[in-house]
Amino acid sequence: MALSNVVETPASGFNFENVCRNVALEGLLQGGQTKAPKPMKTGTTIAGVLCKNGVVLGADTRATSGEVVADKMCAKIHYISPNIYCCGAGTAADTEKTTDLLSSNLTIFSMNSGRNPRVVMAVNILQDMLFRYRGQIGASLILGGVDCTGNHLYKVGPYGSIDNVPYLAMGSGDLAALGILEDRFKANMEMEEAKELVRDAIHSGIMSDLGSGNNIDICVITKQGVDYIRPYQESEYKDKRQRRYKYRPGTTSILTEKIVPLELEVVQETVQRMDTA
Amino acid sequence: MNTRGLRSQLKDSVPVTGMGQQVGAYGVQDTLRSGFSSVKNELLPSHALELSEKNFQLNQDKMNFSNLRNIQGLHAPLKLQMEYRAARQIQRLPFLQSSHLALDTLKGNDESISFEDILNDPSQSEMVGEPHIMMEYKLGLM
Numbered sequence: 218m219a220l221s222n223v224v225e226t227p228a229s230g231f232n233f234e235n236v237c238r239n240v241a242l243e244g245l246l247q248g249g250q251t252k253a254p255k256p257m258k259t260g261t262t263i264a265g266v267l268c269k270n271g272v273v274l275g276a277d278t279r280a281t282s283g284e285v286v287a288d289k290m291c292a293k294i295h296y297i298s299p300n301i302y303c304c305g306a307g308t309a310a311d312t313e314k315t316t317d318l319l320s321s322n323l324t325i326f327s328m329n330s331g332r333n334p335r336v337v338m339a340v341n342i343l344q345d346m347l348f349r350y351r352g353q354i355g356a357s358l359i360l361g362g363v364d365c366t367g368n369h370l371y372k373v374g375p376y377g378s379i380d381n382v383p384y385l386a387m388g389s390g391d392l393a394a395l396g397i398l399e400d401r402f403k404a405n406m407e408m409e410e411a412k413e414l415v416r417d418a419i420h421s422g423i424m425s426d427l428g429s430g431n432n433i434d435i436c437v438i439t440k441q442g443v444d445y446i447r448p449y450q451e452s453e454y455k456d457k458r459q460r461r462y463k464y465r466p467g468t469t470s471i472l473t474e475k476i477v478p479l480e481l482e483v484v485q486e487t488v489q490r491m492d493t494a
Numbered sequence: 495m496n497t498r499g500l501r502s503q504l505k506d507s508v509p510v511t512g513m514g515q516q517v518g519a520y521g522v523q524d525t526l527r528s529g530f531s532s533v534k535n536e537l538l539p540s541h542a543l544e545l546s547e548k549n550f551q552l553n554q555d556k557m558n559f560s561n562l563r564n565i566q567g568l569h570a571p572l573k574l575q576m577e578y579r580a581a582r583q584i585q586r587l588p589f590l591q592s593s594h595l596a597l598d599t600l601k602g603n604d605e606s607i608s609f610e611d612i613l614n615d616p617s618q619s620e621m622v623g624e625p626h627i628m629m630e631y632k633l634g635l636m
Contacts, residue, residue: 223623224631225588230610231547236540321607329605346608349550353543 255283256308258355260428262390263293263304264398264418265359265370267383268411271439272361272368275415276304277390277423278448279430286430294436294445298323300333301362302436302443306388307375308355315356319343336362336369340379348377357387363438390422390429397421412437416450423452574600588628591617 263276280288288309295303295316303319305312319342323334339360347354358373372380372387384402386394397418406414412435422429432448539545559571581600585592598604 220621220623223621224628226616226623227614227619227621228548229614229616230608231543232614233539233541233544233547236544240540318607318609318612325605325607349546351543351546 256310257282257287258308258428260426261293261306261388262386262394262419262422262426262429263306263359263388264386264391264394264415264422265304265361265372265384266398266402266406266411266415267361267368267370268406268408270368270408271363271437272370273408273411273415274302274304274359274361274436274438275419275449276434277419277429278432278434279428280309281428289431290448292434292447294434294447296320297339297360297362298327298334299443300364300438301336301339301360302438302445303339303361304359304387306357311354311356312358315343315346315354316358318346333364335364335366336360336371340371340373343373344377344379347373347375352376359385359387361436361438363440368438386418386422388422388429390419390426393425394418394422408437408439412449420450587625588632589623589625 257280260279260281261277263274265272265274274294276293278289278291278293279286280291291309293304293306293312295305295313297303297316297320301323303316305316319339322342323339326334326338339362343358343360347356352375355375356373357375360369360371360373362369370381370383370385372382372385374380383404384398386398395418398414401414401417415435416433419429419433423431423433431452433450434445434447435449436446437444559575562570562574577600578597581596582594584596585594595604
């Protein structure tokens with residue numbers, strides 16, 4: 218149906234039409250003692266460490282929505298390109314979408330130029346995008362990758378700030394993880410030692426922070442390739458929930474059985490030939 | 495550096511007070527979509543990003559053209575703008591779906607994906623405009 222008040226096609230991108238309405242609704246809800254549903258956050262511990270031959274990234278797997286654990290096996294290490302992976306903390310949907318967009322843009326670039334993208338490219342694209350939206354996109358990311366210029370580890374904040382250091386932790390459990398990293402980090406560590414260090418850092422985040430928990434994922438990026446170990450270590454507190462609640466036939470005993478045949482008589486029969494030429 | 499000459503050729507960004515356009519059917523305020531009408535709503539943007547997003551492309555272009563003028567001289571932005579103006583004319587009537595292929599290729603939008611390509615795709619817009627009114631608006635007769 219054609220509306221007479223639309224004078225030009227609506228612009229694509231974000232639409233702010235419902236902002237006033239949402240603010241008014243929030244006000245009404247608070248008065249009525251009910252709250253709007255909270256978005257799913259990844260209240261998290263993520264960490265990254267530069268080692269001799271590459272980069273080791275680690276993350277826990279809990280996603281919370283308010284005070285409830287929304288996802289016990291959340292994948293927080295996202296694929297960006299064959300040589301770059303990214304851990305995300307903050308609002309789950311924002312980190313997913315931002316890393317998806319980044320990955321698509323870098324794929325287009327690699328198809329155009331025939332090269333693997335560099336980590337600085339990914340960081341710059343992220344920085345531009347997050348600064349443009351002034352922190353409304355709640356995504357704190359740790360990017361790690363190996364490219365022709367070496368191993369890189371960057372941290373990007375939700376407002377677009379970046380930091381380039383050999384070891385990083387982010388998320389709600391970052392203070393606990395940073396404690397472990399500050400204590401035991403050495404430059405040019407071996408791969409196995411770096412993996413153990415990241416595991417310990419994430420473990421301390423899981424133990425000390427309510428927003429982090431369940432399993433630990435580790436992703437090791439080297440010049441030869443990527444090893445995404447999911448899960449690297451499972452939580453000791455596994456719940457013994459049955460997945461199938463169907464009862465097998467014979468569980469209930471049959472007391473009596475009565476069969477009544479239904480007799481139908483053929484009233485009319487028509488045959489229509491189907492043309493299968 | 496002197497960019498005064500260039501500014502006269504670029505459209506001005508939408509100012510802060512240019513927000514009030516919430517006219518529904520029959521010329522009355524559309525209460526369902528934009529809430530109760532108040533002078534404040536019409537003067538100020540309701541979201542922190544609303545104004546910045548409305549003007550984003552314009553401001554980017556201004557910045558890039560003024561940089562280009564400072565580096566390469568006046569001819570560079572002039573030539574580019576001429577090409578953009580020509581490419582912008584290759585489109586269908588306002589109420590039909592046009593692909594803007596030439597314009598996108600010139601601006602480099604065919605090699606990147608952002609929220610403009612994912613959210614609020616104009617080809618899937620739920621509101622269709624009245625063709626005659628849209629034509630009148632485009633030609634400036636309204």
